[in-house]
Amino acid sequence: MEKGNSTDIHLVExxxxxxxxxxxxxxxxxxxxxxxIVYKMINNQQDRxxxxxxxxxxxxxxxxxxxxxxxxxxxxxxxxxxxxxNYLEKKKIPILDLNVDHESDRxxxxxxxxxxxxxxxxxxxxxxxxxxxxxxxxxxxxxxxxRTVVTLFHMEELNYxxxxxxxxxxLGTLKSYLFRARKQLKENILINYKIEDx
Amino acid sequence: xxxxxxDDQSIQQFIFDKDHCDKNIARHIxxxxxxQKMVAGYQELSTDFKAQEVPVLDFNLEDRVLRQITTxxxxxxxxxxxxxxxxxVFIIIGIVAILSYIxxxxxxxxxxxxxxxxxxxxxxxxxxxxxxxMDMMATxxxxxxxxxFS
Numbered sequence: 001m002e003k004g005n006s007t008d009i010h011l012v013e014x015x016x017x018x019x020x021x022x023x024x025x026x027x028x029x030x031x032x033x034x035x036x037i038v039y040k041m042i043n044n045q046q047d048r049x050x051x052x053x054x055x056x057x058x059x060x061x062x063x064x065x066x067x068x069x070x071x072x073x074x075x076x077x078x079x080x081x082x083x084x085x086n087y088l089e090k091k092k093i094p095i096l097d098l099n100v101d102h103e104s105d106r107x108x109x110x111x112x113x114x115x116x117x118x119x120x121x122x123x124x125x126x127x128x129x130x131x132x133x134x135x136x137x138x139x140x141x142x143x144x145x146x147r148t149v150v151t152l153f154h155m156e157e158l159n160y161x162x163x164x165x166x167x168x169x170x171l172g173t174l175k176s177y178l179f180r181a182r183k184q185l186k187e188n189i190l191i192n193y194k195i196e197d198x
Numbered sequence: 199x200x201x202x203x204x205d206d207q208s209i210q211q212f213i214f215d216k217d218h219c220d221k222n223i224a225r226h227i228x229x230x231x232x233x234q235k236m237v238a239g240y241q242e243l244s245t246d247f248k249a250q251e252v253p254v255l256d257f258n259l260e261d262r263v264l265r266q267i268t269t270x271x272x273x274x275x276x277x278x279x280x281x282x283x284x285x286x287v288f289i290i291i292g293i294v295a296i297l298s299y300i301x302x303x304x305x306x307x308x309x310x311x312x313x314x315x316x317x318x319x320x321x322x323x324x325x326x327x328x329x330x331x332m333d334m335m336a337t338x339x340x341x342x343x344x345x346x347f348s
Contacts, residue, residue, distance in 0.1 A: 035254070136250055
């Protein structure tokens with residue numbers, strides 16, 4: 001089991017003794033992860049900012065219940081994720097519906113790319129910047145949970161166990177979500193490449 | 199003989215979850231050019247992910263959160279300040295009621311006033327004492343907070 005490191009322990013102890021400045025360090029160390037989670041789960045900018053602040057207020061109020069069973073950042077990430085899930089449920093926003101638009105286009109493109117040896121995707125015809133932009137747009141189209149897990153894995157470079165702890169998803173389910181998200185992204189990029197003729 | 203290539207899931211497992219990838223599949227992918235292209239496709243996807251811009255906030259999160267925490271702590275302090283006020287008032291009222299019960303005859307005899315008037319005087323006196331005590335306590339606490347003992 002992952003245990004909290006000594007810096008985490010020291011910072012938590014300082015905050016619990018009433019040193020609010022130490023909480024600044026905790027925010028500085030973990031805000032990247034929290035921002036990524038909230039930004040991937042929530043679309044509305046104002047709500048994102050409010051939720052990020054709400055997450056840290058929750059962290060402050062619940063800090064005494066942190067038992068160092070995981071890294072502090074993982075624990076905070078989990079609070080951020082749960083806060084977002086509660087928000088989405090309250091707003092009745094679906095968290096797992098995969099967009100099935102262009103299904104026929106997708107199949108056609110996949111078949112086409114298969115016959116061409118599946119090489120198109122890696123060729124330099126799509127320039128990196130454009131590809132990154134397309135990817136960003138395609139990630140936005142994914143359901144919130146897929147967006148989040150794929151970002152945590154590829155951008156934040158967290159391992160399966162850490163993502164599993166944050167999202168409370170069993171490892172098998174998590175891997176399945178990651179597989180589907182990547183597959184969908186790859187297919188959508190192929191479609192865009194074909195349609196927009198980049 | 200037709201070659202059977204591993205499915206998309208196995209290709210992804212080969213790249214992103216190598217520890218759990220079947221050895222035969224791994225051997226095939228390493229030797230097969232078609233599968234290698236699939237692998238390259240997903241590796242490109244992963245690279246593009248890393249090249250994406252990281253979102254940043256246009257305000258100072260630390261300062262804003264700490265401000266909220268300070269406000270919260272002050273609110274808690276204020277509510278704590280009046281936490282004992284209720285019980286203290288009840289105790290005072292109790293003591294005065296007992297004393298009044300004991301000495302009401304004395305007061306009637308000494309000052310020649312009615313029961314109702316005595317009750318009214320006691321209530322007003324109690325109210326003044328309570329408010330005065332609470333104000334004194336608040337002033338004392340704020341002065342103590344200003345003193346730096348370190």
